[in-house]
Amino acid sequence: MKVYSLSSRSPDQPCHFHGCLRHALRFARWLGFFPVQGLGEPRPEGIRFRIKSLYSIYVVATLLGQVMMSYFSVLLFFQTEVTLSTISNIIFYVTGLISAILLLKLAQQWPLLMTKAVETERGLTELSLDNKVVVRSSVLAYLVMALAMVEHILCTSFNIKFVMYCLQEAGVTTNVMENYVVHRMPYIFNYIPYSFFNAVFFEYLCLQSTFLWSFNDVLITCFSIYITAYFKTLNAVIATNAKKDKDTIPWSILRVHYSNLVKLVKEIDDNISSLILLSLFTDLFYICLQLFNSLHRNHVSFKYCDETQTNQALSSPFYLLYYLYSFVFLVLRALMLSLFASNVHCAALEPVYSVYDVPSSVYDNEVRRFQLQLHYTEVGLSGKFFYVTRNMILKVVGTIITYEIVLLQYSVTPNSYYNVSTTVATVVDNVTNLYGKT
Template identity: 85%
Template sequence: MGLTMKVYGLSSRSPDEPCHFHGCLRHALRFARWMGFFPVQGLGEASPEGIRFKIKSLYSIYVIATFGGQVVMSYFSVMLFFQSEVTNIIFYGTGLISAILLLKLSQQWPALMTKAVETERSLTELTLDNKVVVRSNVLAYLFMALAMVEHILCTSFNIKFVMYCLQEAGITNNVMENYVEHRMPYIFNYIPYSFFSALFFEYLCLQSTFLWSFNDILIACISIYITAYFKTLNAVIATNSKKDKDAIPWSILRLHYSNLVKLVKEIDDNISSLILLSFFTDLFYICLQLFNSLHRNHVSFKYCDETQTNQALSSPFYLLYYLYSFVFIVLRALMLSLFASNVHCAALEPVYSVYDVPSTVYDNEVRRFQLQLHYTEVGLSGKFFYVTRNMILKYSVTPNPYYNVSTTLAIIVDNGRRCFKGIRDY
């Protein structure tokens, strides 16, 4: 028998009471399922009743095949690593780790969905605006579209680079063969080239590229959902703190806050490894893009000498790809950092309203709430750190002149000047 996990206890849920957690995440997770990384059924439905993880299913077969492909790509990249190429092993190694973490998350997803539904039902005094779901889904579609544009620009530049070196006027079979061998020497140094093998490994590369952006999008959508509930609760608490009569009992508001904190802890236990991996990959590729641009580094091609390579790296195609890719990576990293840190900020906000409670209604429940807000650490974490605004900004105020915002901006401006000079010379 196949292992099946379902969401139980949802039969009494009314269609007028949508699960916002399911609504905010299901579109993003469908992207992952289409690419072979999240074998959970029921994501296409508006309600969470059909959410289940089933071993014996077409989705699971697809995931197993995908996992095997990522293992193969990681293996070949390790082979190239011993020939002094580290970028590919980071790219495919982190992709393989992401695939493992997403498979683990998919196993826990029905239980996590059950916890989210129970929490939403317990929040009797809160009503979440459906615009939150729309905002989360728009973000997912937008950034996946931007990621696809980045991949297309990268592919286009490398094809143009090969055409320039081969002195070909159009895209021919010779150009495509050399393009594939140029992009994936860690594969075709060990196996013979064929059209079907090139197509297969190109798709595996696309899957890894998808994971490169998807983790950030998933964490951002989860952060939007959690932050929205905390902000709704904060508005209710702020209104309640100004009332002497007809106020909501503080024991209920404190319980609502406690339930949200428990949900954040449950979610964080499942995605903290993904957060750590996302921060690592974002920082690595930002530094790599800056280094490669400043030093005009590019993977060498056997039909290109140094002069031809330098001319290609001064072309408008490279400038367009580099600027778009760098801005996209920085924008994605900022999105991840700011949305994730908003969870911590929103969880701290009630403290100001609770300390403004009139003395006429001040009681032990208010006192307990104050202590809870003071001593409870709430936020998403990357295993070893909480994602807060202080954590994000601390390096921008360090006295070390080699690690601050002004130095980084100066590098970017100087690099842009060199790129535009290259276009003029080109």
């Protein structure tokens, strides 16, 4: 494995790329998804990706565990009726497995990407990034992951209380932990026997998948903060330069700075565009799923609870607290990802207004070339097939609203294990009646 060295970088020159991303990536390494050495150091000289390391062994074990979780969720899907519960399990674990593979690929490319970022920063001689950007990125990473842990604790606490309540009502004195784990993960314990080791092992794998669900949004947001900060700094220099009758900084240098930032954005986007697509898809799916469950009070039933007892549990204040927190956190996290990622596109377009206001006394071929470059260059983070822009966000919000309006038009009987095939047939019949088509 080729190892890229950063020893050529000046020791007194900080690397903001490393500073903005290292705290978020340390979370991934702790949970077994990013086997890169040197993330704990304030400077990037020790960044290495090595196959023969304890981190890599940890990642391989994690990938095998995620493959196992995905396999069991798919197996349950094909051996039972099609329900929203089985579909959501597949999406949760399969997207988690894909995320783990994409993070491993990113880790392999990380030393090279770090080297290119260092070279770009070193070439931006007229720009100086505020260290507050690094602090802001690090605080956001710690804050969002702490909130994600709170959400996971609330979810676990509610399910334990739900199982304990049902056992008490049924007069059953069997082990609470066993019933909780079997209730939470039927896709596992329908096929393997319960044991304490299996319970702890698969609960940890579930925690890893839950971590990835939030981490992808945090990672993309940290990338966006870093890129946007550099563009905003360049935009301020360009705006100041355009207001003067005499060039303070040659326009050729500013144009080269812009070009270097564009190249860095494209390099970063090549490495994370698949993660962006995956994150936007999972966020959209789970927002729609949460809204659907809120309209139909849908929850996976427990064998010791009848429908009345399940509805009583869903009416409890603790469930309301968990559900509201989970839904608000999911929406805010999705908005955070979308808005910060779209800021890259907006910040990259902003110099065009200043360049077109350049006084005629300093207007030359370099300014003209800069205008053409700004006009014909599309810059931004993408989800493989589209750029993340504010117009795209509005379309997604419109899609969610349309989805909910359609759901509100149909009266569906609540079912603890909602059958998708029945829903589709009901919707088709109603649409046929609505439009008078046969």
